[in-house]
Amino acid sequence: MKAMAQRTWDPAEVLELVELPTPEPGRGEVRVRVQAIGVNPVDWKMRTSGPLRLAARLIGPKPPVVVGVDFAGVVEAVGPGVTRAAQGDRVVGGTNFARGQRGSYADTVLVREDQLCRVPDAVDIAVAAALPVSGVTAWMAVVDLGRIRQVPPADRRVLVLGASGGVGQLAVQIAKLEGAFVAGVCSTKNVEMVKGLGVDLVLDYNQGDALEQAQPHAPFHVVVDCVGSYSGASCRALLSSRGRHIMVAGDEPSAAVQMLVPPFKSKTILGRPTGARLEPLVAAVAAGDLEVAIAQKLPLTSAEDAHRLSRTGRLTGKLILEP
């Protein structure tokens, strides 16, 4: 099998195409021929810092280091005991370093069957590959941690900071599917795109402080921060009494500190994809209720270019790598 990998964990290393032994699936494992890979900021962040880097270094496979989480493709082989996947199935999933697995920047991945979700023929494989980290994080932010279903529809008011990004665009749409009033914050260049997601209100951060613009539309039951540079105190000031400030972005220690600020309305999130968490997302895409804007498709061998683009923080939608 081929993968884009760096030889060591040295942050100065570049990703290069390497040949690795094709893994044989063990009990409960599934080998997937990868057709599309979703790029997430964590893919390049973990090359230099962060908790996932630490976890992968401690308990992940030995170098060469294959980064990446999201993948979609076709089941190539299944191990003994596998009941939920069969050869030829179209599937989507996320790799997991905590299970000793290599990342997804490869033409082949080996995962356990509970990490996979079937992809109906109607769903484009590149769109499926855009869902794992972004979609699961957006769902958890709005539904699980944001607890949108615990309030009556009239109180479902959601503010998404960074509505044009990979996570933000899905958070907006998931909140709309939950019947919420949704306000989305973006720059002038993305106003039309964010309107197209179905928001009720667009707040353009180039026209002045976005949180001040949001003030007349408060209180919000959920403020989803996909940017990380907004003041936690100002976000919490926009919340209803039972509302929550969900910090999708903000990897610095300050995010952990925010959680300790009474009345404990700020929560961080780890959007780890599983087959079960992907199911409602894939179903919503198949039903035409959820769309994913693809910013660009690049060959897997251009992974370094993809990381350069993602690092700008200016993407509108998802980057997809194709092996």
Ligand SMILES: NC(=O)c1ccc[n+]([C@@H]2O[C@H](COP(=O)([O-])OP(=O)(O)OC[C@H]3O[C@@H](n4cnc5c(N)ncnc54)[C@H](OP(=O)(O)O)[C@@H]3O)[C@@H](O)[C@H]2O)c1
């Ligand atoms: N906790 C988790 O589990 C988890 C999961 C996924 C992602 N994340 C983190 O969440 C962040 C976003 O990820 P992503 O995949 O959505 O990134 P992305 O696709 O690169 O999107 C970044 C978006 O943010 C917008 N933006 C930048 N500055 C902004 C501002 N001041 N106000 C409003 N929007 C702004 C950009 O649009 P403009 O160019 O128009 O500003 C761009 O569309 C990253 O830090 C990532 O590491 C965390």
